[in-house]
Amino acid sequence: MPEYVVTQPTAGLPLWRGELRSGARANVLMGVASNRVDVHQLCAAAERAVERRAEPLSTLFLPEEGPHHRLLDLAWRNLVLNSAHDSACACSHDEVVEAVRVRYQEARHLGEAVARDSLRRLASQIDTAPGSTIVVNPTARPRDGVVVVYVPDDDAGSIVDDEGRTCPMQVIRTFGGEGLSTIVTGQKIRWVLELVRGPEFAGARIAEVARTHLPDGTHEYVFRAAGPLDEPIDLEAVREELLELGNQDATIRIRQVLAPMREVAFLARGIPGFGWRTFRVSPDAVSSGREQDAPPPARAEGTTLDNGQLVVNVDADDGTLSLRTADGVTITGANRLVDGGDGGDTYNYSPPAEDAVVAKPQQVRVSVLEAGPVRAQLLVESRYRWPSHALGNAHACSRRSDDTVDVEVRTT
Numbered sequence: 001m002p003e004y005v006v007t008q009p010t011a012g013l014p015l016w017r018g019e020l021r022s023g024a025r026a027n028v029l030m031g032v033a034s035n036r037v038d039v040h041q042l043c044a045a046a047e048r049a050v051e052r053r054a055e056p057l058s059t060l061f062l063p064e065e066g067p068h069h070r071l072l073d074l075a076w077r078n079l080v081l082n083s084a085h086d087s088a089c090a091c092s093h094d095e096v097v098e099a100v101r102v103r104y105q106e107a108r109h110l111g112e113a114v115a116r117d118s119l120r121r122l123a124s125q126i127d128t129a130p131g132s133t134i135v136v137n138p139t140a141r142p143r144d145g146v147v148v149v150y151v152p153d154d155d156a157g158s159i160v161d162d163e164g165r166t167c168p169m170q171v172i173r174t175f176g177g178e179g180l181s182t183i184v185t186g187q188k189i190r191w192v193l194e195l196v197r198g199p200e201f202a203g204a205r206i207a208e209v210a211r212t213h214l215p216d217g218t219h220e221y222v223f224r225a226a227g228p229l230d231e232p233i234d235l236e237a238v239r240e241e242l243l244e245l246g247n248q249d250a251t252i253r254i255r256q257v258l259a260p261m262r263e264v265a266f267l268a269r270g271i272p273g274f275g276w277r278t279f280r281v282s283p284d285a286v287s288s289g290r291e292q293d294a295p296p297p298a299r300a301e302g303t304t305l306d307n308g309q310l311v312v313n314v315d316a317d318d319g320t321l322s323l324r325t326a327d328g329v330t331i332t333g334a335n336r337l338v339d340g341g342d343g344g345d346t347y348n349y350s351p352p353a354e355d356a357v358v359a360k361p362q363q364v365r366v367s368v369l370e371a372g373p374v375r376a377q378l379l380v381e382s383r384y385r386w387p388s389h390a391l392g393n394a395h396a397c398s399r400r401s402d403d404t405v406d407v408e409v410r411t412t
Helices: 002-006 036-059 070-079 093-124 186-193 238-245
Strands: 133-135 145-150 158-160 169-185 204-213 217-227 253-269 276-282 297-301 302-305 310-314 321-325 330-334 363-371 377-387 390-392 396-400 402-411
Touching: 036 093, 070 093, 093 133, 133 145, 133 253, 133 330, 145 276, 145 297, 158 253, 186 238, 186 253, 217 238, 238 253, 253 276, 297 363, 297 377, 302 377, 310 377
Parallel strands: 217 253
Antiparallel strands: 133 276, 145 253, 158 276, 169 253, 204 217, 297 302, 302 310, 310 321, 321 330, 363 377, 377 402, 390 396
């Protein structure tokens, strides 16, 4: 189709402005595109989890026979049950929409579980250095992509691929140190023990528990979180100790100490279709931020984003975007949000007889979230003043209200 279109004449073509759809020509139900957006988002997340990750990964890395087939059947049953028109469009009764949400969430959880089992089985069969990261490509074509990993904060150096080449990387944040800290007496220790799940305490795997009897009679238990290379311990014996102290009406101080970590984004290149590559932190490599065949670094500065292929400028007056490609193609006025009245329902759009269109925000603020060189991100905060409701009756919308509400729209 694209090859055919470019060969056709362009002189004298009519110019259309606005949306390229009309209820006069086809009943396209414009209202369902923006109705209950959260349901559409849940649908997309569930379909990606099942179709794009769970199915290809389980086919590649799990045995031909296994329980994952049943899990995928259940996931698909939920997706099919949600494929009824009013369910998928989220334009039915509230009770129906609640059931639709639950089915999409169940399908996503099942897909994620199958994908996770597939990746764990693959990782168990790959001979690689401890602490390495395996990046898997579930699509048929080779891909590059940004990967986010957590590494110990004391791991100086760079991330290298399986051929020893340095990857562009960016430290997003560092974290660690004191986590949960509380003091309880007697049976209230049971509330704290609700946070114990196997080798985990308060969401972190535990490598060591240090016990101290303080001079004031308090029993202190320090739960030290495991790093990526640490083996977690079983906390069942610790649970029994704490329950016994609670029965003795003892005062117990509980502390959780998280391992110092860095959240790092790096550019993984050349991941083969339906394949994988391994990456690791190398203390001997020098962090250059680029490798010989790496693309230009991404950067964010002021109101501009630039990755060498695309430059995006934010208009600080109205929040719209101007885009310019490396070969000179320019688009202006993108990301413009125009608010008009609608007296229709969840199916149809019905503009007021006298509309009040708001096309510009009252205030715009632009800030840099990530400056690069791997990931660059701006935050555009636009504050609008919109009419609060439509006026009219069940048959027609006459105009929009004079009452307004302030609405902040955040775009990244």
